[in-house]
Amino acid sequence: MSHPHEAAEFLKDPAKSKWHDETLWFIRDKRDKMSHTVPEWEELRELASTIKDNVLGNLADYLEEFEQNAIKNGVQIHWAKDAEEHNEIVLSILRKKDCTAIVKSKSILTEECHLNPFLEKHGVEVVDTDLGERIVQFLNQPPSHIVLPAIHLKKREISELFHEKLNTEKGNEDPYYLTQAARHHLREKFLAAKVAITGVNFGVAETGEFVVCTNEGNADMGAHLADTHIASMGIEKIIPERKHLAVFLRLLARSATGQNITNYNSHFRSPEKGKEIHIILVDNGRTAQLGRENFRNSLKCIRCGACMNTCPIYRRSGGFSYKSTVPGPIGSILSPGLDLKKHSSLPFASTLCGSCTDVCPVKINIHEQLYLWRQEVTKAQGTSLKGLSMKMGNGIFKSPLSYNYSGKIMRLALKNLPTSMIYNPLNVWGKQRDLPPVPKESFKEWYQKNRK
Amino acid sequence: MINKPTPHIALFIPCYVDQFYPNVAIATLEVLEKLGCKVSYPTNQTCCGQPMANAGFERDTVGTTAHFIETFAAYDYVICPSGSCVLHVKKHSPKAPGLEKEQAALHDKIFEFTEFLTDILGIEKLAGRYPHRIGYHASCHGQRGLRLASCSELHEPPYNKAKKLLENLEGLQWVELARTDECCGFGGTFAVSEEALSVQMGKDRLEDHITHQVEILTGGDMSCIMHLQGIASRQKQSIQFKHLAEILNEAII
Numbered sequence: 124m125s126h127p128h129e130a131a132e133f134l135k136d137p138a139k140s141k142w143h144d145e146t147l148w149f150i151r152d153k154r155d156k157m158s159h160t161v162p163e164w165e166e167l168r169e170l171a172s173t174i175k176d177n178v179l180g181n182l183a184d185y186l187e188e189f190e191q192n193a194i195k196n197g198v199q200i201h202w203a204k205d206a207e208e209h210n211e212i213v214l215s216i217l218r219k220k221d222c223t224a225i226v227k228s229k230s231i232l233t234e235e236c237h238l239n240p241f242l243e244k245h246g247v248e249v250v251d252t253d254l255g256e257r258i259v260q261f262l263n264q265p266p267s268h269i270v271l272p273a274i275h276l277k278k279r280e281i282s283e284l285f286h287e288k289l290n291t292e293k294g295n296e297d298p299y300y301l302t303q304a305a306r307h308h309l310r311e312k313f314l315a316a317k318v319a320i321t322g323v324n325f326g327v328a329e330t331g332e333f334v335v336c337t338n339e340g341n342a343d344m345g346a347h348l349a350d351t352h353i354a355s356m357g358i359e360k361i362i363p364e365r366k367h368l369a370v371f372l373r374l375l376a377r378s379a380t381g382q383n384i385t386n387y388n389s390h391f392r393s394p395e396k397g398k399e400i401h402i403i404l405v406d407n408g409r410t411a412q413l414g415r416e417n418f419r420n421s422l423k424c425i426r427c428g429a430c431m432n433t434c435p436i437y438r439r440s441g442g443f444s445y446k447s448t449v450p451g452p453i454g455s456i457l458s459p460g461l462d463l464k465k466h467s468s469l470p471f472a473s474t475l476c477g478s479c480t481d482v483c484p485v486k487i488n489i490h491e492q493l494y495l496w497r498q499e500v501t502k503a504q505g506t507s508l509k510g511l512s513m514k515m516g517n518g519i520f521k522s523p524l525s526y527n528y529s530g531k532i533m534r535l536a537l538k539n540l541p542t543s544m545i546y547n548p549l550n551v552w553g554k555q556r557d558l559p560p561v562p563k564e565s566f567k568e569w570y571q572k573n574r575k
Numbered sequence: 576m577i578n579k580p581t582p583h584i585a586l587f588i589p590c591y592v593d594q595f596y597p598n599v600a601i602a603t604l605e606v607l608e609k610l611g612c613k614v615s616y617p618t619n620q621t622c623c624g625q626p627m628a629n630a631g632f633e634r635d636t637v638g639t640t641a642h643f644i645e646t647f648a649a650y651d652y653v654i655c656p657s658g659s660c661v662l663h664v665k666k667h668s669p670k671a672p673g674l675e676k677e678q679a680a681l682h683d684k685i686f687e688f689t690e691f692l693t694d695i696l697g698i699e700k701l702a703g704r705y706p707h708r709i710g711y712h713a714s715c716h717g718q719r720g721l722r723l724a725s726c727s728e729l730h731e732p733p734y735n736k737a738k739k740l741l742e743n744l745e746g747l748q749w750v751e752l753a754r755t756d757e758c759c760g761f762g763g764t765f766a767v768s769e770e771a772l773s774v775q776m777g778k779d780r781l782e783d784h785i786t787h788q789v790e791i792l793t794g795g796d797m798s799c800i801m802h803l804q805g806i807a808s809r810q811k812q813s814i815q816f817k818h819l820a821e822i823l824n825e826a827i828i
Binding site: 126127130131134137140144148155158159161162164165433435436439440470471472473474475476477478480481482494497498500501502551552554555556557558559561562564565566567568569570571574 | 632718727760779
């Protein structure tokens, strides 16, 4: 399914799409206000971008440094070239631990690897412990946003869901009440799980530690109660030194939700006595993206979601319209690298307004990359009808004579054709918009009469 | 300020303005003439190639680009009443083999209409009268591409080149909007390929202007205005639409 189709479906409920737009705009606005309190904001963005340039330029070295230091800390390191390898590694650890129920805190990477269905197929119960993630998991849905997984749902829908799944009072929509119910439910799962899986926000090469950022403390609860902690980490999550966290943590919290600090920035370094920490370093297409000069900057992403909150298309079409693990502008430049055919409509799901690029805390030139992906998509598609008309366009615009001629014909046609022909169902422009009144002459004609 | 006594300015009129909005082109020409500029309109100009390039066919616009460079190479400045087309020429037009020098020179001398007035002519204040409530639509390519105004996402001192030209006109009321620089949803082929979204974005932008009692919606790009005007006309809204050059031309003597 293409993005335009999905977007049109989402817009069929205008009240909900308006609410979705306003909710995310509220977060964008909060991000503006909070980031404006940091006078050196633009310098921080520049610094973060430069640190990431260094990381991407020396990724192999930093990864090895990270691995060596993590091993010194008593952590077990695994390398996975793709989603399949990642999932197999997780399963083999679970089998060794004889574990059939795990808790997982939010990790986009495990979504990307489709870990949940894989483990469920192998008889492992997976419980997502982030509240929003748990909600979408109950509904068998993927997250619709990387920071706010259930942002597409309203309180009423969650109340109905919890009534069904957690036996809460029918019709009680009080957020506090619903959250308490989720806490009680999750507490049992935390206590029962022998293995906890988390994502990784930052892996520090210098120390071998990694940092997980959550607002609910669920990563800590899971990791500390379980005997084994598995951390799934994309290889681009490396930062060289611990002091760089001072740059990224400030940017991340403000960009993501407009908080000045994330509630829990948890550092994991060495396993407790008798316990284990495993880090799975996952490639899954990242090395290929690193090799694409025009698109490598997309790997700077720290998954704050600011580009989604600011995107006028995302706000009005919802996360599911992208059909991609990471939706929104950043997803539209990451996903074509994974499957160009499947995601070919995503680079066109944009007006190239550039707001994503300007909010990005690590200065990824997102809208420029959207433009560049468009060029790749059309090359891969070969000669399509649109391509043919574009080539004809170039023929017209190369030659002033044919341009004048076709312009005149167009104006004549618009003036003289009956309205029913101009606004027929094939004329998409005219479905909800009028065309401007047709002038009697072009500027060129006027100029030749009045100035020459 | 312009150094040469009489630099020769070429008017670059976007193809859809030439065909649909000749009055915008006339206003652009007349304002520049009123400000003492020597202006010509090279009549063999066509299009900059933007619609094709943004649709993913930049590689097919080499001929169009070469023609564009040849048409404008001889002039001191090239002025265009569209931020979007200027951005395309500067940022996205493909390399034209054999015209590298001319192409590089062109990128330094092509300007969007308002930035030419404020940055090159150095206009601080325009005298004139325009007693109307004006809502300004910041077109994205002018806004975030050419930085014609400070952007809400960035931390920078506030400025707005269009506002600078309008705010001193006698009687003019500049209307502050709820979302100062959100996209209207035109986006070239996006307007058709993502029709539902495009129209919703346009309706939302229009509503911001209408709830703030804007009398005339203006901007620097007729493409966005054509889209917003098309929606307003279908909804039978009374709000009017004018390019910034038309307002200036009516206001100044």
